[in-house]
Amino acid sequence: MEIVLTGEGGPEMLRVTEGDAPMPGRARVRVRVEATGVSFAEVQMLRRRYPLQPKYPFVPGYDLVGTVSEIGPGVEGVRVGDRVAALTRTGAWRTHVVVKAAQIVPVPADLDAGVAEAVVMNGVTAWQMLHQVAKVRRGQTVLVHGASGGVGTLLVRLAVAAGARVIGTASAAKRDLLVSAGAEPIDYRTENVPTRVRQLAPGGVDAVFDHLGTASVTESYELLADGGIVVSYGSATTVNDQGHWTTPYFGMIARVLGWQIQRLRGRGRGRRFSFYYVKPGPRFTEALTQLFALVAAGTLDPPITARYPLDKAAEALRVLAEGHSTGKVVLEV
Numbered sequence: 001m002e003i004v005l006t007g008e009g010g011p012e013m014l015r016v017t018e019g020d021a022p023m024p025g026r027a028r029v030r031v032r033v034e035a036t037g038v039s040f041a042e043v044q045m046l047r048r049r050y051p052l053q054p055k056y057p058f059v060p061g062y063d064l065v066g067t068v069s070e071i072g073p074g075v076e077g078v079r080v081g082d083r084v085a086a087l088t089r090t091g092a093w094r095t096h097v098v099v100k101a102a103q104i105v106p107v108p109a110d111l112d113a114g115v116a117e118a119v120v121m122n123g124v125t126a127w128q129m130l131h132q133v134a135k136v137r138r139g140q141t142v143l144v145h146g147a148s149g150g151v152g153t154l155l156v157r158l159a160v161a162a163g164a165r166v167i168g169t170a171s172a173a174k175r176d177l178l179v180s181a182g183a184e185p186i187d188y189r190t191e192n193v194p195t196r197v198r199q200l201a202p203g204g205v206d207a208v209f210d211h212l213g214t215a216s217v218t219e220s221y222e223l224l225a226d227g228g229i230v231v232s233y234g235s236a237t238t239v240n241d242q243g244h245w246t247t248p249y250f251g252m253i254a255r256v257l258g259w260q261i262q263r264l265r266g267r268g269r270g271r272r273f274s275f276y277y278v279k280p281g282p283r284f285t286e287a288l289t290q291l292f293a294l295v296a297a298g299t300l301d302p303p304i305t306a307r308y309p310l311d312k313a314a315e316a317l318r319v320l321a322e323g324h325s326t327g328k329v330v331l332e333v
């Protein structure tokens with residue numbers, strides 16, 4: 001079985017089709033999928049707004065957890081039956097997926113597939129932004145936009161575990177979730193976010209994790225303390241825009257170049273700006289392996305909003321598209 005996104009529109013544009021179980025080519029393995037994730041990327045793909053998305057029709061699915069079922073020529077160190085995870089960007093909403101053997105990450109045998117799935121893309125994104133890009137330290141203050149989302153809930157948990165003070169934005173209905181995770185909530189729909197952040201952290205914040213893009217990155221930069229950093233990793237506010245998906249990026253890039261020039265002239269107060277994009281490779285494998293260890297030890301408990309069978313992908317995507325998610329939405333196969 002596979003789920004095909006047939007065109008622009010709402011979740012009703014997804015079709016369940018038979019699909020097949022392709023044989024893996026050189027240096028590739030076939031994985032029998034146990035769980036795959038629903039993410040905001042697919043909401044953007046529905047609206048043709050995800051950077052460099054394939055042409056319709058295509059099979060979405062950014063990441064997966066499963067079991068190796070077939071091994072292609074030239075693959076060493078992998079056995080049929082191994083449990084693995086992979087970042088695919090698209091194509092994971094299938095019962096069988098062929099992936100590059102070099103990009104699979106071992107999954108502990110007794111870890112629940114849905115729980116493991118919840119930390120593949122979202123966990124690595126949160127981990128790398130926090131520990132490798134912003135390098136957040138104990139005692140620092142960070143602002144997490146969308147602290148109720150798949151990435152945001154993990155950012156909050158990992159930042160709190162690192163000893164940071166966390167301010168998080170979310171809609172009012174998700175306030176309790178933020179508080180229970182250790183964040184100070186701001187309702188971005190009814191409160192003025194910059195004003196409220198300045199009240200909570202008059203000296204500025206050390207890091208802002210911004211998935212909103214466009215105008216928000218300027219506000220985020222202005223909220224920084226000396227030496228602080230904005231990590232920009234999405235453009236969620238453009239999801240309902242018209243026109244080409246690249247258009248909002250031009251203004252943002254111009255602003256970032258302006259800040260770089262200011263920095264080079266020594267007038268930037270040490271503030272930095274970084275774009276983040278998750279990708280497979282040795283650093284991805286290293287981060288995901290650490291995350292699986294934290295989950296297996298019970299130190300990290302990724303919130304899962306709902307689990308749906310693969311053929312109910314449209315219902316699952318609707319949960320995210322309509323803003324009802326608080327954590328990860330998982331498709332089980």
Ligand SMILES: NC(=O)c1ccc[n+]([C@@H]2O[C@H](COP(=O)([O-])OP(=O)(O)OC[C@H]3O[C@@H](n4cnc5c(N)ncnc54)[C@H](OP(=O)(O)O)[C@@H]3O)[C@@H](O)[C@H]2O)c1
Pocket residue numbers: 038039040041121122125145146147148149150151152169170171172174188211212232233234235236237276277278279320323324325327
């Ligand atoms: N660069 C990368 O490598 C990378 C990797 C993974 C994800 N991402 C990006 O990360 C973002 C989150 O993805 P996800 O799958 O975690 O999505 P998600 O679960 O749908 O979470 C998105 C969150 O954004 C919040 N939100 C919406 N508008 C907001 C606003 N104006 N101010 C503050 N929060 C707002 C929502 O909060 P409420 O529901 O409370 O309204 C929701 O919790 C997406 O933009 C995605 O493209 C980027």
